[in-house]
Amino acid sequence: MEKRWISLFVENDIGVLAKISGLFAGKAYNLESLTVGMTEDETVSRMTIRLKSDDETFEQIKKQLNRCVEVIKVIDFTNSPIHMKELLFVKIRKCSKGDMEELYRIAEVFGVSIIDYDPESVLMECVQTESKNNDLINLLSSDFKTIEVVRGGSVAIESISKTEW
Known part of the structure; x- marks a missing residue:
């Protein structure tokens, strides 16, 4: 089983997401x-999908997606x-003054924005690769007791220079 990434350009209509996920x-x-998300053309949306599968199953998935009207x-x-x-x-949450100072240092090192705070809590926003986000979550989970994580799915676009970022 290997991680796979596909991007779909689909009609921007009601029910298309449900049909694809179905x-x-x-x-x-x-x-x-x-x-x-919508593309530069309001009638077209772009889906980015990550899944794990073997080669045979992945080929079957791509064929089934290509058959959808x-x-x-499919990329x-x-x-x-x-x-x-x-x-x-x-x-x-439930941060001491020392915790707050440490969180600001972590934010600086990881290139994370602190978008909200109060005397005992911090809300961080991070737009990074999945692995860098995993590293940040692992660090915060090991150092702090009360954390809440919300992740959005990844978005991807082909590189112009043919080099991964």
């Missing part, structure tokens, strides 16, 4: 990440150089 559910394929284009990013980022919010 295709995965109906075949018992597990989506690890799914993001959807609402799907305009396999699995072996392509891409730029990919994931949105992450982390709320840390």
Whole structure:
């Protein structure tokens, strides 16, 4: 089983997301990440999907997606150089003054924005790769007791220079 990435250009219509996600559910394929957003053309949306599968299953998934009337284009990013980022919010509560100072240092090192705070809590926003976000979560989980994590799915686009970022 290998991590796979696909991007779909789909019609921006009611029910398309449900149909695509239903295709995965109906075949018992597990989506690890799914993001959807409008493109420069208001009639077209772009979906970025991450899943784990073997080669044979992944080929079957791509064929099924290509058969969907609402799907305009399927792009396999699995072996392509891409730029990919994931949105992450982390709320840390019940902080001491020393904890707050440490959180500001961590934010600086990780390139994280502190977007809200009060005397005992901090809300961090991070737009990084999945692995960098995982590193941040692991660090915060080991050092702080009361954290809340909200992650958005990753978005990706093919690299111009053919170098991964």
